[in-house]
Amino acid sequence: MVVKFPQHFTLKPRLALWTDGTIWENWSRHESFLRSMPKWKPHQIASVAEESLRIISKTTPIHRPEFQCRGLVVGYVQSGKTANFTAVAARAADVGYRLIIVLSGIHDSLRNQTQRRLDQELAGVGVDWITLTDEATDFQEPAVADGFALTGTVLIVAKKITPILKRLNQWLGRLEGRLADVPVLLIDDEADQASINTRGNRRDPSIDNETAPDDDTAPSLTNALIRDILRKAPRATYIAYTATPFANILIDPDAKDGQVGEDLFPKDFVVQLPRPDGYTGTEELFGISAQGRDVLRPVDPADVKALKSKQRRRSEAIVARGPLDLPQSLADALLTFALVGAIRLLRGQTGKPHTMLVHVSQLQQDQMRIGAAIKEQIRSWFHHEEAEPGVLRQMFLSTLAGLGTVELPASEENILKEAVNNLARLDVVVLNSTTGDELEYDLRPGRQLVAVGGNRLSRGLTLEGLTVAYFLRTTTLADALLQMARWYGFRAGYDDLIRIWTTEGIAQWFVELALVEESLRDSITALNKAGRRPDQMAIRMRAHSKLLLTSKNKSKMQADDARSWSGENPQTILFPLYDRDLLERNLDLASELLRRHPPTQEAYGGAIAHDVPVEDIALFLRRYEGHPNSIAFQSPEIADWILERAEAGELVNWTVFVANPERERQVLLGGRPFGLVRRSLQANESIGILIDPRHEGVDLHGGPDNYRATAGFSAMSMREDRPAQQGLLLLYPLDPEPLRSPTQAVLGVALSLPWTSDGGERFVVNRGLRNV
Incomplete structure (x- = not known):
């Protein structure tokens, strides 16, 4: 039953621990509601059940007398994050959280939308919920502060703006001394917006007696108010939700303020939500899955x-x-x-x-x-x-x-x-x-x-x-551009009708963003597979060639990492399509390599040459000529890095795979014909993503079939299982016709690289964690 705040209440701690004995009453009622909705399919409900349990299990057990837990949940733009945090809130009530605050964006439209949904799916069907906000009314401090008269969970859905946050802080300040009995969960939706500290931190005068707190170095106001809400609660969990977490990952992990306490770095956990069934995102519109789709229209x-x-x-x-x-x-x-x-x-x-x-x-x-x-x-x-x-x-x-x-x-x-x-x-x-x-x-x-x-x-x-x-909206920031792309989401029954009019430059940005997103998600997966917390192992992010990942005042902790391709799959996505002489020289290079090391095996839609010396691989890469504007694939630098790793006993054994589809259109390489691979232009001189993910497993034990995943093949798992001594060079002779190129073929090049002893460093890290 949903009730309003009573005139008086008594705080009664509820001793439910998330153990095998937990009674998931609120979650069960929420789950039953989802099952009653035709749009929810059984496997989708099962996924929400699994992910919400995974997230609540990563939080600090509430029986501890004091804790400050910080976590981050990374979803996809317009992909069901609200469904996830609604389920997490239901489970949080079941394990004993007494106060749940949802900060839902900075606009009334989004807050009202979230309130309506939580009222319907959570408080409206759950057990003993007390709501202090409704669809028409944001948070107002109750006349009687000391007041959870029932034993239920209080729910607040508030805008993330300073007047509302000040009201929350003032109310919690009046409850101080009683909050030891009230575990607090704060869910921060769109957590990379407004929540990030863009200023400084005041010194703690109790530690540094010579320096008084300096308001000029205080945190930015919204950030300070959120931190102060959490500081007032002896037992508090903060979970940030966003699809663009670059700024959250780059928060200073050691930042503390003399008045409002520690910052919002997700020190305890980062969870990557799975790609939902039927979701259309960057990968589907601009990545390898976009091949064959007729989506883009130039302006x-x-x-x-x-x-x-x-x-x-x-x-x-x-x-x-x-x-x-x-x-x-x-x-x-x-x-x-x-x-x-x-x-x-x-x-x-x-x-x-x-x-x-x-x-x-x-x-x-x-x-x-x-x-x-x-x-x-x-x-x-x-x-x-x-x-x-x-x-x-x-x-x-x-x-x-x-x-x-x-x-x-x-x-x-x-x-x-x-x-x-x-x-x-x-x-x-x-x-x-x-x-x-x-x-x-x-x-x-x-x-x-x-x-x-x-x-x-x-x-x-x-x-x-x-x-x-x-x-046509331009920006210098990758996270802002992804958030502006409102065409992401679920398009059942009309996915084939999506059309996007934009400039070639903007389209190219999105093509590369598909790789940036993939790299980020791979790094989060690697963190969790390693069993490490975010404060123990840096999450590494691929830098975009044209855009900042986030604004400079949100990325003060960003550091360029030593260039390494450990665990990477660098590939050519940008080609000098109209430079015929250059393209022909690249084909000659491939022919020379294949004459010296002719393929001896036909499998997985291609030809495979084994036991190729590392020196020949490095020579090929050093001489291969890519697009002059290419940032993602710098073959001479990769060649140098490969030889450095070979000196350390890594990447000394190589396999070459040449894609060879059964097609009438062919090209001669190394004295034998190969079928031409079709890729379409996604933007000016760019094809999107080059490789077929299964090809990264052609030289591994059991082949690609050992790495099947729900959405195809797990290339990340292939790279994780790849021995540190074993590298794979993939060659794709591309059909020039759909690329409008005046040559017999365009040579695409990619590599599948194992994790090596230089730490798997990527391109951008939080400098506070680069040595952990």
Whole structure:
């Protein structure tokens, strides 16, 4: 039963320990609720059960008289983090936590959304919950502070802004002395936003008597208030949730403030949530899984210029512009949105939200101008239809041809007719503080919505049924870019209809972000497999070639690590596709290597040469010529590192694998034909991810089949099992036709490298942990 705060209460500790004897009453009720919901499948509920138990089991047992536990849970953008922390909260109540505070973003829309869900799925079905907030009301300090009259768990869902956090601190301050009986769980959603300390820490005057606390070196206010909430509770657990944890991993692990205590570094645990079934993320849209998908559409630089206001210098005012004629690329995206909405309706997906994202600029005047231009363009199209009946049908016929290979649910004529009708249904909303527009999915679930916005679309807010995105927002930060990509999520029944209009440069950023994300998740997996805490072993992150992982004031602890490729799979994703002479020289290099060491085995879709000397591998890499702008694959540096490891007795035995699919299109390498591998362009001169994950196991005992995982093959496990003496060079002769390259083949190169004794160092680490 959900009850409001009573006038008086008595704090009664509940002695439930998370042992085999724990009665999971709240979790069982929550689980039953999930089973009653048609959208939840049994295996998804089983995953939530397993992961929530794994997380609560990593926290400090609450029977200890004092503790400060810090943890981090890493999910995927728009991937069900709320479902996980709801289940964790249910289990936390069962093991004895008396106060659960959820900090849910910095906007009312996200807090209200989270409150509604927790009321429905947790407090509404659980045992003895006391809620101090509701969907319409953020936290207000109760008139009577001393008050858990029941023996249940108090739930607060609050915005992460300083006025609310000050109220929480003031209330807990009035409870001081009683909080020893109240284990506190603080769940911080979007924990890399606002929570990170971007300033300093005051000295502790009890330790350094000569130095008084200095407010000029105090932590940033939001960070200090969160730390102070935790400091006031003798038994407190803090769990940060985010899909972009770069800033959280780079918190100073030893930071303490003289007044508010230790910082929020996740010293006790980091948990990587599994990729959910049916999830569409960076890997699916820009990585190896994107091969064969027809997702990206280029936006001409002239269109970008037309849509954005110009500001020459920071000191200059932004020049207002007049009415906008909709650029062709945005008009094409709008027609595609109306068309794919018609296809969804004809597939039977009625009464469900359908959304188009238009994210061009953070400036409200740009957003208003673009929103007005979209509305005017729709009106203009229908005026044209009145003057010349059938013109819209012809426009949609061209749009349908440009949609590519999509399974159509009806005849072409019926689809075109429904597309015209659907164009008339489109609602255009501009989401910013000036307009006050809202998504209103609950009130109007079948809405065909064009959402134009900026910062409100940058984090947390879910765009339901998103298919078409027109995205030109640039940034210098990898975490911000990933959060802006609202096209991630679950797209059951219309995954094939996703289309993204963006510039080639932005698309290339996302291609590389697929590798950055993979590297981060691999490093978290390695940490947990090693049985180490985050304060005992540095989580290592691959640096992006163009973007900072997070802002400089959140990454003061970032340090470039000694360059090592231990446990890595460096691969070419960027090619000089139009330099024919260079590409031909690379093919000659491969031919020379294969003549000296001809393959002796055919397996796994390729040819394998065993026992190749390390010197020949290093020579090949040193002479291989990649794209001049490539950062991720620097073959001469890799060659030098391989020879250094060989001197230490590692990487002395090599296998060469040449992909050889059964295709009519072939190329001669080393005097024999090899089938050409098809990869498509994801951005200018980039193919996304090169390798087939199973190929990393072609030379291991039992082959790739020993490393099958739910989503395919576990390349990380292959590298972990690879002997330190054994390296693998993978060659991919790529078909030049889809790459629009004027050569007989484009040679892609990759390596699968074992963990070596130089520590498996990656590219970026927390400098406070680089020697642990």
